[in-house]
Amino acid sequence: YEAKFINKVVEEISVQILNNTYLDGPAYPVGIVPCVTDxxxxxGVDGNGHCMVGIWGSPGIGKTTIAKAVHNSIANKFEGSCFLADVREKSMYGGLIKLQEALLCQVLGSINFQLFSLDKGINVIKNRLSRKRILLILDDVNQLDQLEKLAGTGWFGKGNRVIVTTRDRGLLARHGIELIYEVKKLAHRDALELFSMISFKRKEPPGSHLRNQKLEYWDATLRSYEADPYLDIQKILRTSYDGLNYHVQQVFLDIACFFKGEDVDYVTQVLKGPKLNFPENCIRVLVENAIITLECNMILMHDLLEQMGKDIVHEESPNEPGKRSRLWFHEDVREVLDDNSGTNTLKGIIVNLPKPDEIPLNAKCFSAMKNLEFFINHNASLSGDTVDYLSNKLRVIDWGNCELQYLPSSFQPKYLVLFSMPCSRIKQLGDGCKNLAKLMSLNLTGCKFLAKIPDLSGMENLKYLTLSGCKSLIEVDSSIGFHDKLATLDLSRCTNLVNFPPMIRLKSLEMLILSGCKRLENFPEIVDKMDSLRGLEIQESGIRELPSSIAYLSGLESLWAYGSQRVPKTRHITKHDKLGNFILSWIKAAFS
Structure with a gap:
């Protein structure tokens, strides 16, 4: 009896010692206190109910640091506490049993637990801890099974508190954890202080030895401060990438290399293809894992994550850029286009030179890029008026000032979503562009040699058609008048346009711009209600009369018609009830 009593006393003392033992924290706890308070x-430590809280954020942002600080601030209020670090890593290869043993040992102050199965561990935890008020912190959880084997519902006594740190917000939801604290990046002032303390052991960076030094000296100095920490952070970030499935990894790399800062709806449409039917699911996973964020519908990503993605692509072929999957660095792009060294591996190219410059193209430069999906030219003058081949797998062509007069005869890009060639020398679209069922945006602004827009009925998902400033354009095919999804139709400054669809039924159209079409005399008949149209611009055009069917534009809010050479009859407009911003200021005659 005495031995049992002594063992019990020793156990209770051990528990008290453990509960009053502080976990090691950061050397410079800048910005931690407000997080701990939140x-x-x-x-709600003083309550008697069961409570689980998730601490969620991107890798390396400070989730573990905050969890340790919370433990240190409240552990003494519980009968037992346990901090299980690195659950993701330790649970691999049967490590969950070891974590169950560690949980029991830390809470009960004993080292005599040997569990031989997860089921037995669950039963022992329930039996020994069901009446204890404990604090349990599970750090870096990435699988639902880990929560189910370490912190099931109803396992612990009244007033227990469980904290879970994770990169995966969806995991918390699947376990029923509704209280989630999102770790945000440090405010600028705190970030500067933390950087200064780590680098210079003072609250503000010195900087005096850098004053009046050349840029190269600044760059070398900063690299010397950041090299080792950067590598450590990259290792942490890489674990998040490695934990994603293949399709999510590919979407992450596409965003890191091409689509950071872009509209999420646009990116979703661009990435949708035969091998990836639901890219929105991949984007959701990236958000839940705190790898990207969505703000104002834009995809944002931390610079370190972007750099990690680009490093991963660079590792595919360090010395031969043409064998990588994606190119963005201007020297690599120039080398591949100059040397015709692209391969089937190339999926995307973005041309973004330090300053606008010329890159000569020859006819064979794209011939080996059979799997190219994205070609985006920001500021290079790609000289050469002929290419023999463009990939039929292209989803994005963004090629301003293109010198091609004709597209290759074999070009039939059925996956194309964005086709943008403003201010190019293109003369016609060609037969291969008739059936682009996935195309959402066609931008040929300022294409001064384009004379005709052919039948576009095969572009059933076309939403934006921009032909502004096509001064040689004479005719637009009548099929344009019956595109159900078209939202914007811009033909402004098409000064030679004569033939426009005689009838239109564009139920999704929001903006119709015919301003500056001086030779266009007839406004089309509207054959059905077009409630979505909000703006109509016909200023400085040759339109003589607005038809009675203008009454079908019941949602029209703005009509711009100043400066016309002729005065159109407007008796139907004066009866329009909802026209909020009605501007008719003719140059040659007064409104009648």
Whole structure:
């Protein structure tokens, strides 16, 4: 009896010692206190109910640091506490049993637990801890099974608190954790202080030895401060990437190399293809894992994550850029286009030179790029008026000032979503562009040699058609008048346009711009209600009369018609009830 009593006393003393043992924290706890306060508010430590709180954020942002600080601030209020670090890593290869043993040992102050199966571990945890008020922190959880084997519902006594740190917000939801603290990046002032403390052991960076030094000296100095920490951070970030499935990894790399800062709806459409039917699911996973964020519908990504993605692509072929999957660095792009060294591996190219410059193209430069999906030219003058081949797998062509007069005869890009060649020398689209069922945006602004827009009925998903400033354009095919999804039709400054669809039924159209079409005399008949149209611009055009069917534009809010050479009859407009911004200021006659 005495031995049992002594063992019990020793066990209780051990528990008290453990509960009063502080976990090691950061050397410079800048910005931690407000985070701890917020988490403690969610926990409501004084309550008797069961409470689980998730601490969620991107890798390396400070989730573990905050969890340790919370532990140190409240552990002494519980009968037992346990901090299980690196659950992701330790649970691999049967490590969950070891974590169950560690949980029991830390809470009960004993080292005598040997569990031989997860089921037995669950039963022992329930039996020994069901009446204890404990604090349990599970750090870096990435699988639902880890939560189910370490912190099931109803396992612990009244007033227990469980904290889970994770990169995966969806994981918290699947386990029923509703209280989530999102770790945000440090405010600028705190970030500067932390950087200064780590680098210079003072609250503000010195900088005096850098004053009046050349840019190269600044760059070398900063690299010397950041090299080792950068590599450590990249290792942490890489674990998040390695934990994603293949399709999500590919979407991440596409965003890192090409689509950071772009509209999420546009990116979703661009990435949708035969091998990836639902890219929105991949984007959701990246958001839940705190790898990207969405703000104002734009995809944002931390610079370190972007750099990691680009490093991963660079590792595919360090010395031969043409064998990588994606190219963005201007020297690599120039080398591949100059040397015709592209291969089937290339999926995307973005041309972004330090300053506008010329890159000569020859007819064979794209011939080996059979799997090219994205070609985006920001500021290079790609000289050469002929290419023999363009990939039929292209989803994005963004090629301003293109010198091609004709597209290759074999070009039939059925996956194309964005076709943008403003201010190019293109003369016609060609037969291969008739059936682009996935195309959403066609931009040929300022193509001064384009004379005719052919039948576009095969572009059933076309939403934006921009032909502004096509001064040689005479005719637009009548099929344009019956595109159900077309939202914007811009033909402004097409000064030679004569033939426009005589009838239109564009139920999704929001903006119709015919301003500056001086030779266009007839406004089309509207054959059905077009409630979506908000703006109509016909200023400085040759339109003589607006038809009675203008009444079908019941949602029209703005009509711009100043400066016309002729005065159109407007008796139907004066009866329009909803026209909010009605501007008719003719040059040659007064409104009648």
């Amino acid at each position: 988490v403690n508010k969610l926990l």
